[in-house]
Amino acid sequence: MIRKKVDTVHEALEGIQSGMTLMLGGFGLCGIPENLIRALAESSHKDFCCISANAGVDDFGLGLLFGAQKVKKMIGSYVGENEEFERQMLAKEIEVILTPMGTLAEKCRAAQMGIPAFFTPAGYGTEVAEGKEIRKFNGKNYLLEMAYASDFSLVKAWKGDESGNLIFRGTARNFNPLMCGASTITVAEVEELVPTGSLDPNQIHTPGIFVDRIFQGSRYEKRIERRTVQNT
Amino acid sequence: MIRKKVDTVHEALEGIQSGMTLMLGGFGLCGIPENLIRALAESSHKDFCCISANAGVDDFGLGLLFGAQKVKKMIGSYVGENEEFERQMLAKEIEVILTPMGTLAEKCRAAQMGIPAFFTPAGYGTEVAEGKEIRKFNGKNYLLEMAYASDFSLVKAWKGDESGNLIFRGTARNFNPLMCGASTITVAEVEELVPTGSLDPNQIHTPGIFVDRIFQGSRYEKRIERRTVQNT
Amino acid sequence: MGLTKNQIAKRIAQELQSGYYVNLGIGIPTLVANYVPEGIEIAFQSENGILGIGPFPMPGEEDPDLINAGKQTITPQLGASYFDSSISFGMIRGKHIDLTVLGAMEVSEQGDIANWKIPEKLVKGMGGAMDLVASSDNIIVAMMHTNPKGESKLRTECTLPLTGVRCVKRIVTDLAVLDVTKEGFLIKERAKGVDIEEIKRFTQGKLIIPDEIPEIQV
Amino acid sequence: MGLTKNQIAKRIAQELQSGYYVNLGIGIPTLVANYVPEGIEIAFQSENGILGIGPFPMPGEEDPDLINAGKQTITPQLGASYFDSSISFGMIRGKHIDLTVLGAMEVSEQGDIANWKIPEKLVKGMGGAMDLVASSDNIIVAMMHTNPKGESKLRTECTLPLTGVRCVKRIVTDLAVLDVTKEGFLIKERAKGVDIEEIKRFTQGKLIIPDEIPEIQV
Secondary structure (H helix, E strand, C coil): CCCCECCCHHHHCCCCCCCCEEEECCECCECCCHHHHHHHHHCCCCCEEEECCECCECCECCHHHHHCCCEEEEEECECCCCHHHHHHHHCCCCEEEECCHHHHHHHHHHHHHCCCEEEECCCCCCHHHCCCCEEEECCEEEEEEECCCCCEEEEEEEEEECCCCEECCHHHCCCHHHHCCCCCEEEEEEEEEECCCCCCHHHCCECHHHCCEEEECCCCCCCCCECCCCCC | CCCCECCCHHHHCCCCCCCCEEEECCECCECCCHHHHHHHHHCCCCCEEEECCECCECCECCHHHHHCCCEEEEEECECCCCHHHHHHHHCCCCEEEECCHHHHHHHHHHHHHCCCEEEECCCCCCHHHCCCCEEEECCEEEEEEECCCCCEEEEEEEEEECCCCEECCHHHCCCHHHHCCCCCEEEEEEEEEECCCCCCHHHCCECHHHCCEEEECCCCCCCCCECCCCCC | CCCCHHHHHHHHHCCCCCCEEEEECCCHHHHHHHHCCCCCCEEEEECCCEEEECCCCCCCCCCCCCECCCCEECCEEEEEEECCHHHHHHHHHCCCCCEEEECCCEEECCCCEECCCCCCCCCCCCCCHHHHHHHCCCEEEECCCECCCCCECEECCCCCCCCECCCCCEEECCCEEEEEECCEEEEEEECCCCCHHHHHHCCCCCEECCCCCCECCC | CCCCHHHHHHHHHCCCCCCEEEEECCCHHHHHHHHCCCCCCEEEEECCCEEEECCCCCCCCCCCCCECCCCEECCEEEEEEECCHHHHHHHHHCCCCCEEEECCCEEECCCCEECCCCCCCCCCCCCCHHHHHHHCCCEEEECCCECCCCCECEECCCCCCCCECCCCCEEECCCEEEEEECCEEEEEEECCCCCHHHHHHCCCCCEECCCCCCECCC
8 A cells, every 4th residue: 555644744835836726624613724824824835725615714724824814715605703814815915605405515526536527506596607607408407517726635634544544533534534635635644643553444534645744633623613512 | 312223134124025126236246235135035025116326246236136127217326247137128017217327326315314305417409408407506507406315315334333323344335324224214235233332423434323323234144346466 | 563584484494395405595594494394305515525414513513624505514414415515516517406496686487597696896706696596496495575675585687797697486585475387476475464555566577466365374 | 678567666656746635546546555665755645535645454353334445444544534425526626635646548649548438338327536636736647548449548539438538747657657738649768678660650640759868767
């Protein structure tokens, strides 16, 4: 099997440059690559185009990149909950492209799977459809949507092995598996990195072929955005 | 959670009619719905259109349907290894449509996932492209392929629970997960049916929403097509 | 008078049928989960990747890896499953969800819905709403009959940017239950203590008023 | 003389590089797995849904749920994974496979390949071949230089129905190793005991013959 393990987050990010397009896994603060985001926010690189479902919160998640003025363009689906992001958006310091969430997911998967374009019903009759090809199948209207093109995918898994095989946990899976292999380089950080052969081949969510570099993350905060409990 | 369990293969096949289009999981003899095929071969229904990667062998797998003259049209990818099938094909008793295997897989997934059509490079410049729309993306040519429309999906899993959640085993997974939810009705047979709640939610391959009926199969033969061992 | 938000949710819960997979939007729709009738089998899906949402966790048992699309901590129901977002939206796009309940800023006579953007105001994004409304055959909108300015949210045409077209089947407001029909908004039920004149006054789109309109039972 | 099928496979194995994910077709390509150079990290993918194919099982340890695309029983390598066919072909279509080795009936000067159908003869289907040749940037064809009738399989144009166009990069036959170039088939190496005249005689397409042609070392 092919080894993908690297020792540090800096090795994991080798080759990243200002102006690149990045896919970042996670949904809000759930399943985000905390170590990679931290390192990017502290790096000298900037002007990224970020593809991610959400924008994080002011002081965590993708918010760290906005706080550090690293993002030139944001492609996302729901970008509330972040004041600095809103300020930059209103001041037109960043360009924002909003996409139906299912379309965003499928555009990542299409990039991963070598599908250049597909039809989806989401957004027909809305401003999302502007400039897009519309076609009717079985009496229903669909938009043609293209696969994303991206330089780095930065994802977070629960467990991984040294060959890049990944297992996610709960709803922290979300966009992470779809972004693996959807960029030129895919970097995965994991809470637990195990030797190759430790994971059941039947239970791997993302085969290592979709991952170029893997490392064990540290200092996971795993912050909860809306702690909600039962009334007792 | 919603119960999908039925007690017999006959209950599982209720509503099936002559002339219907069926998707059948499996690759050769690996991961095929043995109980459902047996029941179909013994039923009074016929003139099926079958969508399946392969055609089985003469006395097992999909071969049982050809032997019982149940198939009017076969949509598959590799249909060798079956003499009766070949005879019917050469005698033009059945219509055969051959499709690149990756395209077949993706057409099933598209049906499952509500994608009416997608572009793929497979078959460009070949007779598979005849009559299909061709479009260039980033300098490369792709064909437009449509999702399948089908009445019943008949699949086989290793384990399943009474809510229709499925786990496959090894390479018996193949087309089975893609066909779940890709037809009007999806029927799953499993080697082991467990109570709802017995399976780890993180390790379910196919969520029960894609399965309408599930039952425990019996008399699994699991025949090996090409037994190959190490020279010792 | 009119229904409270909880009563709107309770009325919508009456639409739940055994065997339904249901996606609940943020806001009033989320409350529907509190009123599932006894004895029916139902599963709630959330588009971030879970089928079979159970109750909120007990204090101290929150798991950061288990949230719903509203980013609230949750627990799984017995028989739940987790999956990636492409499969999650595949369930939606592939019409495997039996009922979608969501909020709206406006609904038109034709069933168009606007619920994601107010021009000149901060836009947070459509999230999964456009996928849901473009794909579901059974969409119920839960909303107040009027906006905070007192203007009708049931209109001849939506004035706000659309989320989807010709998709809403039924609307439950604080004043009434209405179906979207070819002829206009058909009043099916009215809230206790709300008379037809009031519904008429607060409905800008075309209303169809049958002779008998039962009261909403909640 | 010329190479045996095993020698063709052995020569192709020299193309393997550490870090390669490799898809081997049925026939001579399958034999390549027997000659992986020591000390390099490689993984074989099979399009029916496994990454990391190990050796064939010991007698008595065959598992009907573990086969390759040729339907032979296999074992998993350490670090292997199983997946469905859409992901399997996603690996192929998405260019995640570094090397594809497959057999052919004919290859043209342009790199077109025909390997699935002979008109008037029984057609078994293309299986995954069309996906593989349409997607891989690194395709090596393993085949005999001539067909059983003695006709050249390296041609100006393919006479048989195509599997894919302009995709083959290199061909290893019993007589030679040839690269597909804009100018024609470039001889890179020749089999021991095979002279250029013989390669010329059995090559119908345009040949480019460099001054020095090393012998294939196997």
